[in-house]
Amino acid sequence: MEPPPPPSAPVALPRDPSPKRGRGRTLLIRAVVVSFFLGLPLVWMYAAMIWMPGSSHTGPLPPLAPGQAALVQSLRRDVEELAGRIGIRNTETHPQLEAAANFVERRFRDAGFTPARQTFQTDGKACHNIEVEIAGTTAPGEIVVIGAHYDSVTGCPGANDNGSGTAALIALAGVFAGEKPGRTLRFVAFTNEEPENFCTPTMGSWVYAKRCHERRENIRAMISIETIGYYTDAPNSQAYPAPLSWFYPSTGNFVAFVGNLSSRRLVRESIGVFRREAAFPSEGAALPESLDGVGWSDHWAFWQEGYPAIMVTDTAVFRYPQYHTAQDTPDRIDCERFARVVDGMKAVVRSLTGAPRP
Numbered sequence: 001m002e003p004p005p006p007p008s009a010p011v012a013l014p015r016d017p018s019p020k021r022g023r024g025r026t027l028l029i030r031a032v033v034v035s036f037f038l039g040l041p042l043v044w045m046y047a048a049m050i051w052m053p054g055s056s057h058t059g060p061l062p063p064l065a066p067g068q069a070a071l072v073q074s075l076r077r078d079v080e081e082l083a084g085r086i087g088i089r090n091t092e093t094h095p096q097l098e099a100a101a102n103f104v105e106r107r108f109r110d111a112g113f114t115p116a117r118q119t120f121q122t123d124g125k126a127c128h129n130i131e132v133e134i135a136g137t138t139a140p141g142e143i144v145v146i147g148a149h150y151d152s153v154t155g156c157p158g159a160n161d162n163g164s165g166t167a168a169l170i171a172l173a174g175v176f177a178g179e180k181p182g183r184t185l186r187f188v189a190f191t192n193e194e195p196e197n198f199c200t201p202t203m204g205s206w207v208y209a210k211r212c213h214e215r216r217e218n219i220r221a222m223i224s225i226e227t228i229g230y231y232t233d234a235p236n237s238q239a240y241p242a243p244l245s246w247f248y249p250s251t252g253n254f255v256a257f258v259g260n261l262s263s264r265r266l267v268r269e270s271i272g273v274f275r276r277e278a279a280f281p282s283e284g285a286a287l288p289e290s291l292d293g294v295g296w297s298d299h300w301a302f303w304q305e306g307y308p309a310i311m312v313t314d315t316a317v318f319r320y321p322q323y324h325t326a327q328d329t330p331d332r333i334d335c336e337r338f339a340r341v342v343d344g345m346k347a348v349v350r351s352l353t354g355a356p357r358p
Contacts, residue, residue: 048261050247052284053268054275056254062279064336071171071339078107078167079229080330082150083159090151090194094125097191100150101128104166104189108132111174118211122202127191129204132173136184136353142218143184144352146172147205147298148225149193152328159330160320162193164229168342175346182354183220190298205298213305221266221352222309226297227316227323228255228341229333239318241292244285252319254281255341259299259310260289266308273351278344280337293318312345 064072081103082089089096101117108115113132120127130150136142148165152158166189173187190204197203205224212219231253238252239245257274259267264286271284287294289303296316299309317323322332350357 048264049286052257053272056275056281056283057279058281061337061340064339065343068336068339068343071343072335074171075164075167075229075339075342076330076333076335078170079159079163079333079335082163082166083152083157083328083330087157088152088155089158090154091122091125091127091192091197092154097127097151100166101130101189101191104130104150104170107170108173108187111170111177113173113177118208120202120207122192122197127202127204129191129208130189131208132187134176134179134181134185136182137180138182138354140184142220143186143212144181144349145186145188145212145219145222145302146225146349147188147190147208147222149190149204149298151191151194151204153194153324155326156324156328157326159328159333160229160314161227161316161323161328162225163330164227164333164338165225168225168228168338168345171342172345172349176349176355179355181350183352185349185353185355193298199300203298203301206301206304209301209305209307212307219302219307222299222302222307223270223348223352224297224299224309224311225345226311226313227320228312228314229335229338230314230320231334231337232319237319238315241318244287248283248285249281252315253337254283255344256313256315257282257284257310258294258313259286259308260294260303261286262303263299263308263310267310269351270310270312270348273348274344277347278340280340280344312341 082100086096086099089100105115116131118129148169149162150166169187169189176185192202192204233251233253236250238250240248257267257271267284267286271282274282289295297311299311302309322328
């Protein structure tokens with residue numbers, strides 16, 4: 001027998017010429033994981049706050065339809081009545097505030113309604129919310145409120161803030177006066193939105209929302225129409241609270257749908273319908289209430305009572321140079337673009353209430 005072969009010597013493996021390579025790979029993996037988890041909140045924030053269904057209209061606006069041309073004239077007349085003939089209207093100029101309430105009530109009557117007044121005292125003076133209602137046919141216990149304040153801030157005739165919103169409210173009420181929505185539909189003109197009443201117990205919309213809460217009314221949606229008549233194609237005409245300028249256009253030619261995070265479903269539903277039905281630029285956001293401007297109207301009052309509510313606006317102080325000044329006069333209103341927005345809002349109200357299409 002041949003002797004067994006000697007055992008082979010162990011083979012020496014080559015050493016890694018770069019001992020830092022493994023450590024670098026580990027650091028890279030860690031960086032990717034950390035970036036992923038840090039990015040998740042940003043993705044969620046965009047999806048929850050900024051993303052909206054549909055696409056904003058771009059390009060030239062189509063010619064006015066006959067109904068829109070007629071709407072231009074009625075909106076102009078109502079803004080001129082409120083901000084021209086009546087003028088500055090608040091508790092400091094109480095006769096004018098009364099005149100504005102009487103005017104809104106008369107315009108509701110012209111449309112065939114029987115308005116109801118919710119009267120309360122502010123500094124010993126009677127103040128009135130004016131309400132009209134169309135009972136729902138299939139879900140009368142579910143309520144949609146469309147509202148706008150008719151008072152103006154001290155020293156300001158309030159053509160845009162908020163004669164425009166009040167005129168839009170009157171126009172929409174007239175459209176739906178003869179319709180039969182599935183949900184109950186209310187149009188409410190609020191008093192005392194402006195300082196010194198804003199965010200206080202004498203704010204008209206808060207008085208109203210508290211009563212809704214006390215009655216355990218099922219408000220499914222509230223839309224505040226606020227400062228809605230100024231549009232411009234001038235470059236860099238639109239400002240925002242930081243950091244919204246990263247996401248939205250710098251030209252102030254669009255209408256905005258704005259709500260808090262709890263109302264994001266209502267924001268999306270409303271702007272989605274508007275974008276399908278209206279050839280007009282639009283932007284939407286569901287944002288933290290603490291951000292400047294997000295809660296600056298009557299929808300804020302409904303949030304306090306736990307109701308979903310949004311604002312439809314031209315963004316007011318973030319675009320309109322005459323905001324809260326004596327120059328907020330009827331000649332500043334772009335009635336043609338204003339009418340296009342109001343016309344588009346008809347489809348939004350129909351969708352929220354289940355009213356049949358004409």
